[in-house]
Amino acid sequence: MKALIFENELKQVEIPESECQNNEALIKIKMAGICNTDIEILAGYMNFHGVIGHEFVGVVEEVAGDSSLIGKRVVGEINIGCGSCEYCLRGLQRHCPSRNVLGIFQKNGAFAEKITLPIQNLFPVPDTITDEEAVFIEPLAACIEIFEQIHILPGESVAVIGDGKLGLLIAIVFNQFGCRVSLIGKHRDKLAIAAKSGIEIHQSDKEFSTKFPIVVEASGNASGLVKALALIRPRGTIILKSTYHGEVSLDTSKIVIDEINVLGSRCGRFGPAIRLLEHKLIHLDELISGIVPFDDYIKAFELARQKNTLKVLLKF
Amino acid sequence: MKALIFENELKQVEIPESECQNNEALIKIKMAGICNTDIEILAGYMNFHGVIGHEFVGVVEEVAGDSSLIGKRVVGEINIGCGSCEYCLRGLQRHCPSRNVLGIFQKNGAFAEKITLPIQNLFPVPDTITDEEAVFIEPLAACIEIFEQIHILPGESVAVIGDGKLGLLIAIVFNQFGCRVSLIGKHRDKLAIAAKSGIEIHQSDKEFSTKFPIVVEASGNASGLVKALALIRPRGTIILKSTYHGEVSLDTSKIVIDEINVLGSRCGRFGPAIRLLEHKLIHLDELISGIVPFDDYIKAFELARQKNTLKVLLKF
Numbered sequence: 001m002k003a004l005i006f007e008n009e010l011k012q013v014e015i016p017e018s019e020c021q022n023n024e025a026l027i028k029i030k031m032a033g034i035c036n037t038d039i040e041i042l043a044g045y046m047n048f049h050g051v052i053g054h055e056f057v058g059v060v061e062e063v064a065g066d067s068s069l070i071g072k073r074v075v076g077e078i079n080i081g082c083g084s085c086e087y088c089l090r091g092l093q094r095h096c097p098s099r100n101v102l103g104i105f106q107k108n109g110a111f112a113e114k115i116t117l118p119i120q121n122l123f124p125v126p127d128t129i130t131d132e133e134a135v136f137i138e139p140l141a142a143c144i145e146i147f148e149q150i151h152i153l154p155g156e157s158v159a160v161i162g163d164g165k166l167g168l169l170i171a172i173v174f175n176q177f178g179c180r181v182s183l184i185g186k187h188r189d190k191l192a193i194a195a196k197s198g199i200e201i202h203q204s205d206k207e208f209s210t211k212f213p214i215v216v217e218a219s220g221n222a223s224g225l226v227k228a229l230a231l232i233r234p235r236g237t238i239i240l241k242s243t244y245h246g247e248v249s250l251d252t253s254k255i256v257i258d259e260i261n262v263l264g265s266r267c268g269r270f271g272p273a274i275r276l277l278e279h280k281l282i283h284l285d286e287l288i289s290g291i292v293p294f295d296d297y298i299k300a301f302e303l304a305r306q307k308n309t310l311k312v313l314l315k316f
Numbered sequence: 317m318k319a320l321i322f323e324n325e326l327k328q329v330e331i332p333e334s335e336c337q338n339n340e341a342l343i344k345i346k347m348a349g350i351c352n353t354d355i356e357i358l359a360g361y362m363n364f365h366g367v368i369g370h371e372f373v374g375v376v377e378e379v380a381g382d383s384s385l386i387g388k389r390v391v392g393e394i395n396i397g398c399g400s401c402e403y404c405l406r407g408l409q410r411h412c413p414s415r416n417v418l419g420i421f422q423k424n425g426a427f428a429e430k431i432t433l434p435i436q437n438l439f440p441v442p443d444t445i446t447d448e449e450a451v452f453i454e455p456l457a458a459c460i461e462i463f464e465q466i467h468i469l470p471g472e473s474v475a476v477i478g479d480g481k482l483g484l485l486i487a488i489v490f491n492q493f494g495c496r497v498s499l500i501g502k503h504r505d506k507l508a509i510a511a512k513s514g515i516e517i518h519q520s521d522k523e524f525s526t527k528f529p530i531v532v533e534a535s536g537n538a539s540g541l542v543k544a545l546a547l548i549r550p551r552g553t554i555i556l557k558s559t560y561h562g563e564v565s566l567d568t569s570k571i572v573i574d575e576i577n578v579l580g581s582r583c584g585r586f587g588p589a590i591r592l593l594e595h596k597l598i599h600l601d602e603l604i605s606g607i608v609p610f611d612d613y614i615k616a617f618e619l620a621r622q623k624n625t626l627k628v629l630l631k632f
Contacts, residue, residue: 045569087550095550095574149575225568234403234411243569250566252541253361253559255580258411259465262578264571 003051003112004297006042012297015051018108018116020064025119027058027074031291032110033135034304034312036164036220037243038103042301045245046104053111053314054078054103057125057134066119075137077121077270078102093121094267111297113316123270126278132291135313136284137273139166143173144276145268146239152214154178159212159231161205162219163190165310166241168287170216171199176282182212184227189308193286205231217241222248225262234258239265287311319367319428320613322358328613331367334424334432336380341435343374343390347607348426349451350620350628352480352536353559354419358617361561362420369427369630370394370419373441373450382435391453393437393586394418409437410583427613429632439586442594448607451629452600453589455482459489460592461584462555468530470494475528475547477521478535479506481626482557484603486532491515492598498528500543505624509602521547533557538564541578550574555581603627 001017004010020026033055041048056076060069080100081093088096102117103109125134143166146152156179160171163185171183171194182200185191191201202208211233217224218241225248228238240262255262276282289309292300294316304312317333320326336342349371357364372392376385396416397409404412418433419425441450459482462468472495476487479501487499487510498516501507507517518524527549533540534557541564544554556578571578592598605625608616610632620628 092551097550222568234413235408240568240572243572247565247567249563251563252538252556252580255578256556256559256582257580259580259582261580262571264568264573264575264577266572266575 001113002294003108004053005050006052007049010042010052010297010301012295015112017114020062020116023065023119024063024116025060025069025074025122026062026114026116027076027122028061028114029056029058029110029112029316030073031131031135031316032056032314033139034300034314035139036166039301039305040243040245041104043245045243048104050103051108051112052103053109054101055135055138056110056115057131058110058115060122061114063119069119069122069124073125073134074122075125075134075270075274076102076117076123077267078104078138079267080107080118080121111294111314123274126274128280129274129277132288132313133277133284136169136287136311137270137277138267139169140173140273140276140282141268141270142166142241142266143170143268144272146170146216146265147177148268149263149265150237150239152177152179155180156214157182157212158214158216159184159208160216160218161224161227161231162217162242163187163194164218164220165287166220167216167218168194168310170218170241172197172282174216175199176276182208187308190310212236214239220244222246225250229254229260232258232260235260237261237263239263241265288313291315317429318610319424320369321366322368323365326358326368326613326617328611331428333430336378336432339381339435340379340432341376341385341390341438342378342430342432343392343438344377344430345372345374345426345428345632346389347447347451347632348372348630349455350616350630351455352482355617355621356560357420359561361559364420366419367424367428368419369425370417371451371454372426372431373447374431376438377430379435385435385438385440389441389450390438391441391450391586391590392418392433392439393583394420394454395583396423396434396437427610427630439590442590444596445590445593448604448629449593449600452485452603452627453586453593454583455485456489456589456592456598457584457586458482458557458582459486459584460588462486462532462581463493464584465579465581466553466555468493468495471496472530473498473528474530474532475500475524476532476534477540477543477547478533478558479503479510480534480536481603482536483532483534484510484626486534486557487515488513488598490532492592498524503624506626528552530555536560538562541566545570545576548574548576551576553577553579555579557581604629607631
């Protein structure tokens with residue numbers, strides 16, 4: 001089968017089809033999304049070498065175990081836990097110390113004709129959700145994760161730094177939940193998408209006279225945390241969403257003096273994200289910049305790397 | 317009156333006696349403690365120039381307003397808020413955006429024969445508390461602050477990084493509250509003090525096979541946060557206590573991936589600290605390395621800077 005492998009460079013190669021082990025399903029990929037994490041992996045993040053890709057929707061072809069899933073359209077949680085540690089037993093496979101992560105750590109990913117995943121990672125996709133929307137379930141779950149981590153008050157003022165795919169999606173989700181959202185970005189076109197939902201948009205982080213109780217850092221680069229520290233009020237919470245390859249130099253005394261809470265946030269549960277899409281509560285059409293055939297992956301990655309691009313989908 | 321001023325260098329000078337404004341008290345200092353923050357100020361921290369010192373016990377000499385305090389032995393909260401902003405109204409003068417801070421920011425400090433402070437900052441010291449103990453009320457309140465910020469479960473495992481004055485005091489307080497404390501430091505003598513209370517002591521942070529849900533960083537230098545990140549478990553909380561002059565270079569992806577909570581922590585309320593000392597629940601004798609006459613301040617600071625020294629007190 002064809003797969004996109006990263007080994008020093010990104011290339012399409014022919015590899016043997018995966019076989020499902022016990023309690024695994026073999027899934028034929030229909031569509032997959034390019035995430036910034038994929039682009040960071042190509043820059044060295046996680047030192048991962050293998051098939052990349054972790055946002056997908058596909059159809060179950062084979063199952064080792066329960067056969068009721070065969071033919072079902074599914075999405076899949078990307079963290080594969082051991083199933084027996086204290087994190088897995090609490091439903092937090094995404095923090096299992098011996099986990100593999102689809103297309104990110106020790107597990108071949110979704111930019112391939114077929115993948116395998118444990119059955120318990122799979123979620124059937126309701127018919128009201130299109131393939132294009134289904135690919136967003138993984139990043140949407142990552143946005144909703146913030147609401148699982150901290151108690152966000154109705155009407156709270158929230159600044160989101162970064163108008164990329166993730167920043168926009170976070171702004172849309174917070175807005176959907178009734179927060180007063182200020183989105184800070186550099187791209188007029190991307191900000192305009194947010195403005196349509198009533199999100200306040202800003203092209204500079206210098207425009208604010210009052211500080212925020214919550215700042216979400218989704219800029220995708222090291223300068224975002226420094227900006228977040230300038231926008232946060234005493235005892236406020238900065239949510240760190242960006243993962244990138246490299247280090248940031250930081251004066252931590254501001255964190256101590258203002259008793260700031262800096263909280264990392266990563267993957268979330270799929271259920272709530274599926275529900276928002278199933279009931280048409282979140283609209284994602286404008287976040288899609290292109291749907292590109294899998295074989296045209298070079299063009300797809302070129303497009304994904306452009307400053308004005310949002311989500312690029314690979315169609316199989 | 318005599319005062320220790322930092323202006324490029326530390327020197328004892330003669331300055332006019334402070335006069336109390338409305339609602340202020342004039343306090344004659346009996347004893348004052350040298351804190352690491354004082355030493356960091358001499359290295360450039362906060363860019364403060366003036367009379368340093370913020371840990372003290374003294375006797376009220378004059379009051380502009382309520383005279384019932386005259387002759388009382390008092391300690392004082394170091395943050396002087398505006399009294400009318402939303403932080404002050406919530407009893408959080410320590411986060412007032414226009415606050416002055418005794419001996420740290422825009423307010424002459426306690427290494428002087430007399431100081432002024434607003435009456436509402438003062439706490440009478442019960443007779444069962446000695447002068448030596450009273451000087452510890454400010455740093456002890458800063459330790460107890462952690463318990464105001466996060467919910468700490470009985471019996472929780474806590475690592476404390478740093479066996480300096482603050483690290484030791486934090487370890488002792490967590491131990492007092494029933495936590496399982498591991499103190500990591502470099503100084504055999506200091507660690508031995510903690511060991512007597514049943515605190516586990518370690519001379520290397522490499523000795524741990526399991527990770528901690530809570531790590532307190534009180535090392536006083538930039539390497540402490542990197543060490544803390546190596547010791548914390550997924551979804552754990554790192555309490556940042558160290559303030560120092562300079563920046564730290566950090567790979568923040570660990571914070572994001574493991575959803576770590578990095579929480580700054582500074583000053584606390586005096587009431588609970590006074591209560592612990594009043595009822596002899598905390599013993600501090602071994603944390604005192606020397607009591608030095610005020611005029612011998614050069615000797616006192618030399619002693620305070622030595623690696624094996626704990627608290628140095630200035631006696632007036």
